[in-house]
Amino acid sequence: MAEPLFSVRGLKVALPDMTRKPLIGRAPLAEILKGLDFDLPKGSVTGIVGESGSGKSTLGRALVRLLEPSAGSIGFEGRDISRLSEGELRPLRRDLQMIFQDPMSSLNPRHTIFNIIAAPLRQNGLGDRLKERVAEALQRVGLPQNFASRYRHELSGGQRQRVGIARALALSPKFVLADEIVSGLDVSTQAQILTLLEKLAAEMGLTVAFISHDLSVIRRLCQQVIVMREGRIVEASATDALFDNPQETYTRDLLAAIPLPEIDPDWLRPKAPA
Amino acid sequence: MDEARISRRALSPRLWLAGGWLLLALLAAIFAPLIAPQDPLAQDLMLERLPPFWLDGAEPGYWLGTDSLGRDLLSRLIFGGRIAFIVAFAAAISACFIGSALGLIAGYFGGWADRIISRIVDVWMAFPPVLFAILLVAVLGTGLSSVILAIAIIDWTRFCRVIRAEAMSQARMDYVESARIAGYGRIGIMLREVLPNVLPSVVALLSLEMGIAVIVEAILSFVNLSISTDDPTWGSIIAEGRLSIHQAWWVLVFPLITLILTVLSFSQFGEALKARFDPVLR
Amino acid sequence: MSANLEPCLDIRGLSAVLPNGQRVLRSVSLSVQPGEVRALVGESGAGKTMIGKAVLGVLPKSVRIVEGEMLIEGEDLGRLDAKARRNLIGARTALIPQDPLTALNPSRRIGGQMTDRLVRILGWSGERAGQRIRQLLDEVQIRDPERVLKSYPHELSGGMRQRVLIAAAFAAEPRLIVADEPTTALDVTVQKQILRLIAQLQRDHGTAILFVTHDLGVVAKISQKVSVLYAGKVVEEAETAQLFAAPQHAYTRALIAATPRYTDPYASLKPVDESVLAGLTAEIVTADKDWRPGHG
Ligand SMILES: Nc1ncnc2c1ncn2[C@@H]1O[C@H](COP(=O)(O)OP(=O)(O)OP(=O)(O)O)[C@@H](O)[C@H]1O
Ligand SMILES: Nc1ncnc2c1ncn2[C@@H]1O[C@H](COP(=O)(O)OP(=O)(O)OP(=O)(O)O)[C@@H](O)[C@H]1O
Ligand SMILES: [Mg+2]
Ligand SMILES: [Mg+2]
Numbered sequence: 056m057a058e059p060l061f062s063v064r065g066l067k068v069a070l071p072d073m074t075r076k077p078l079i080g081r082a083p084l085a086e087i088l089k090g091l092d093f094d095l096p097k098g099s100v101t102g103i104v105g106e107s108g109s110g111k112s113t114l115g116r117a118l119v120r121l122l123e124p125s126a127g128s129i130g131f132e133g134r135d136i137s138r139l140s141e142g143e144l145r146p147l148r149r150d151l152q153m154i155f156q157d158p159m160s161s162l163n164p165r166h167t168i169f170n171i172i173a174a175p176l177r178q179n180g181l182g183d184r185l186k187e188r189v190a191e192a193l194q195r196v197g198l199p200q201n202f203a204s205r206y207r208h209e210l211s212g213g214q215r216q217r218v219g220i221a222r223a224l225a226l227s228p229k230f231v232l233a234d235e236i237v238s239g240l241d242v243s244t245q246a247q248i249l250t251l252l253e254k255l256a257a258e259m260g261l262t263v264a265f266i267s268h269d270l271s272v273i274r275r276l277c278q279q280v281i282v283m284r285e286g287r288i289v290e291a292s293a294t295d296a297l298f299d300n301p302q303e304t305y306t307r308d309l310l311a312a313i314p315l316p317e318i319d320p321d322w323l324r325p326k327a328p329a
Numbered sequence: 330m331d332e333a334r335i336s337r338r339a340l341s342p343r344l345w346l347a348g349g350w351l352l353l354a355l356l357a358a359i360f361a362p363l364i365a366p367q368d369p370l371a372q373d374l375m376l377e378r379l380p381p382f383w384l385d386g387a388e389p390g391y392w393l394g395t396d397s398l399g400r401d402l403l404s405r406l407i408f409g410g411r412i413a414f415i416v417a418f419a420a421a422i423s424a425c426f427i428g429s430a431l432g433l434i435a436g437y438f439g440g441w442a443d444r445i446i447s448r449i450v451d452v453w454m455a456f457p458p459v460l461f462a463i464l465l466v467a468v469l470g471t472g473l474s475s476v477i478l479a480i481a482i483i484d485w486t487r488f489c490r491v492i493r494a495e496a497m498s499q500a501r502m503d504y505v506e507s508a509r510i511a512g513y514g515r516i517g518i519m520l521r522e523v524l525p526n527v528l529p530s531v532v533a534l535l536s537l538e539m540g541i542a543v544i545v546e547a548i549l550s551f552v553n554l555s556i557s558t559d560d561p562t563w564g565s566i567i568a569e570g571r572l573s574i575h576q577a578w579w580v581l582v583f584p585l586i587t588l589i590l591t592v593l594s595f596s597q598f599g600e601a602l603k604a605r606f607d608p609v610l611r
Numbered sequence: 612m613s614a615n616l617e618p619c620l621d622i623r624g625l626s627a628v629l630p631n632g633q634r635v636l637r638s639v640s641l642s643v644q645p646g647e648v649r650a651l652v653g654e655s656g657a658g659k660t661m662i663g664k665a666v667l668g669v670l671p672k673s674v675r676i677v678e679g680e681m682l683i684e685g686e687d688l689g690r691l692d693a694k695a696r697r698n699l700i701g702a703r704t705a706l707i708p709q710d711p712l713t714a715l716n717p718s719r720r721i722g723g724q725m726t727d728r729l730v731r732i733l734g735w736s737g738e739r740a741g742q743r744i745r746q747l748l749d750e751v752q753i754r755d756p757e758r759v760l761k762s763y764p765h766e767l768s769g770g771m772r773q774r775v776l777i778a779a780a781f782a783a784e785p786r787l788i789v790a791d792e793p794t795t796a797l798d799v800t801v802q803k804q805i806l807r808l809i810a811q812l813q814r815d816h817g818t819a820i821l822f823v824t825h826d827l828g829v830v831a832k833i834s835q836k837v838s839v840l841y842a843g844k845v846v847e848e849a850e851t852a853q854l855f856a857a858p859q860h861a862y863t864r865a866l867i868a869a870t871p872r873y874t875d876p877y878a879s880l881k882p883v884d885e886s887v888l889a890g891l892t893a894e895i896v897t898a899d900k901d902w903r904p905g906h907g
Contacts, residue, residue, distance in 0.1 A: 156503075246871075315872050319831070
């Protein structure tokens with residue numbers, strides 16, 4: 056396997072737990088990620104799965120350093136970025152990009168699509184040839200050039216998500232985090248977005264972390280899979296190995312819970328008591 | 330593209346009526362010396378308490394009649410508009426600037442900044458505003474600038490509260506996070522992502538605040554705490570009108586109508602502008 | 612299941628338009644037999660929710676029904692006055708909504724919200740309603756019903772909330788339930804539990820269900836019959852097994868192909884072919900040209 060782009064050791068994240076916040080004073084910290092170790096090889100697409108609340112998004116947000124870990128290290132190209140300050144992170148930002156789940160709320164309603172895609176370029180010293188670069192980004196995700204002057208409410212859900220991808224890839228980053236980017240879209244649009252991402256990731260040699268709770272999508276897209284539960288890694292392996300021979304019952308349950316478009320009268324029967 | 334979007338939206342009658350009245354009043358105030366039929370300060374005891382033009386005994390040239398000292402009411406209203414608009418713009422803009430800036434900081438940065446600013450706002454709001462204004466003017470001394478200062482000092486909290494709440498909900502949007510991913514700093518995000526989204530509310534509040542400033546100025550003049558008593562202001566005209574209500578009702582009624590129309594127009598104009606600037610057609 | 616049974620829900624040639632004259636439903640016909648689950652599937656904006664709302668009599672004001680009829684157990688809703696219609700719908704139908712959080716009042720305890728409907732619409736006594744709700748909470752496998760009844764919505768997880776709403780829907784023994792994407796907001800493990808619950812309750816109570824979804828996987832597991840909707844038009848209707856074995860319409864085939872499956876990763880993820888969509892759109896445009904409201 057290629058050398059890792061990310062090399063994460065003992066990663067812990069604790070966040071204030073607002074449900075237990077006393078009337079006065081700070082909310083107690085709740086440990087969301089409880090010590091994770093894994094590598095993301097360069098140029099690979101890694102799926103992160105797990106049920107709701109298992110900490111997938113938290114992990115993703117720690118990787119792109121929207122969150123500061125409470126313990127452990129995040130090696131990015133051999134350098135620990137887990138403690139860098141906002142200022143020290145700035146030069147790294149162009150390499151660590153993200154595509155959001157909700158294409159609506161991730162686009163500012165008051166900026167045109169042009170401005171939305173141009174902003175990261177300007178901010179990262181790519182402000183020259185701005186028009187050209189934005190046009191290129193739009194073309195890459197298959198949007199017509201005249202969309203540049205539109206606002207987000209003038210786009211469909213699938214088109215909005217393409218803008219999200221265009222914005223993330225405009226900087227030619229090394230890493231992209233995709234957090235549930237298709238769960239709000241219908242299957243046809245979903246398939247368009249996924250094939251697009253697959254194609255672009257291969258073309259640009261991107262390293263991608265793809266968060267989803269849909270294992271069917273993960274199987275198609277990813278070379279390796281990390282299965283999470285309650286802030287821990289349950290199982291991590293190459294995709295085919297995981298699907299052909301899941302080691303953990305939790306993984307098997309997750310797989311069995313996916314409704315395949317096939318008739319199976321037994322699927323809804325309660326499991327026979329062991 | 331932009332133009333298409335705006336022309337697609339029906340121009341609301343609200344915007345036209347309110348804007349029309351404000352423009353008329355503003356132009357009259359600016360060109361007062363050219364427009365006013367009489368000298369607003371000229372007294373003529375021969376002409377005291379002339380009724381408005383449609384009543385018996387009206388004099389040509391004194392359209393809305395005269396007060397108990399024989400001064401032309403219309404001219405006094407027009408000149409009074411000058412002070413009303415100066416106060417409205419200066420006070421509302423200063424209040425808006427202070428309040429919005431602090432509200433934006435409190436709402437977006439949260440934490441310490443928010444706690445301090447919110448506490449100050451709470452304390453500020455505990456004072457009854459009119460009493461506060463009278464107190465302030467009493468301390469600062471009367472005069473145009475102290476009236477403006479008093480209104481700004483009192484009413485910035487209105488902006489602060491609203492803008493803070495809006496900035497807070499903006500701060501939770503994904504596009505704010507996306508700007509961090511793009512490498513923007515906190516100030517940059519505040520100005521680029523949050524500010525444009527709270528701007529329509531700022532504009533609406535600003536317009537509303539101008540109306541409020543007009544009222545507060547009128548109240549201060551009414552209790553004789555505003556500008557020197559010679560210069561006509563809407564408040565002082567109303568105060569005088571109240572004394573002669575039984576002999577000359579018009580001296581009270583016309584300035585009241587002017588005041589109410591202006592204040593209403595400001596608030597309606599603000600609302601209409603806000604609706605119009607919203608890029609999301611819903 | 613015999614074909615001469617009177618359908619529980621029968622929609623015949625239903626068309627609806629927006630104020631600008633645009634059609635959102637195009638002569639939709641579909642029926643649900645007693646004790647049957649009929650899936651209504653289609654991509655976003657196809658009009659699935661619109662049909663469900665039409666049945667429940669809660670269409671937005673801007674949407675106008677221009678032709679067609681709807682019968683619930685043989686009674687034509689169009690022939691009833693507004694009050695009788697509301698009573699009929701209230702007594703014989705129920706809804707399982709998509710988003711369990713917005714469907715519950717955040718400031719009231721679960722218990723009161725669940726018994727409300729039984730007491731108000733069916734005129735049950737509070738005690739009887741309470742008993743019934745406890746029984747249903749038991750059926751949806753909520754372990755501590757007393758605690759749940761006393762909780763506020765935000766104190767329950769998404770899966771729990773959806774169970775509560777399912778229990779509430781079945782409590783009044785409706786003949787027909789409209790389930791509008793009841794599992795879309797849930798993750799797969801919870802989704803499976805919920806689907807299992809709905810299927811079981813449906814069997815036990817013999818309820819007819821109109822099951823709205825965009826997930827063909829869910830369709831395959833829960834329904835006996837399917838209607839495929841595209842742009843407000845039913846393009847294919849079949850027994851579920853038949854539909855997956857031999858889809859007739861090109862759009863249905865494309866939709867099945869677009870549905871991802873982990874067992875066969877390389878066969879899946881084909882976006883619906885542009886030419887299929889273009890064909891469908893052309894078909895609809897020609898049909899719209901000849902269409903006059905009310906003559907069908
Ligand atoms: N800002 C926060 N403050 C406190 N707790 C949080 C915060 N964000 C998330 N959590 C908690 O952390 C846990 C993991 O959340 P996370 O969003 O990472 O889950 P997830 O795996 O992405 O779930 P989903 O599939 O629902 O998106 C949850 O229990 C959640 O309640
Ligand atoms: N209140 C409304 N007024 C006007 N048009 C509406 C309204 N609600 C929905 N529509 C339009 O009607 C069409 C059908 O909408 P509907 O909500 O039934 O779709 P759906 O199939 O349920 O989609 P989804 O899977 O996204 O829920 C869409 O084109 C939508 O834009
Ligand atoms: Mg998440
Ligand atoms: Mg819907």
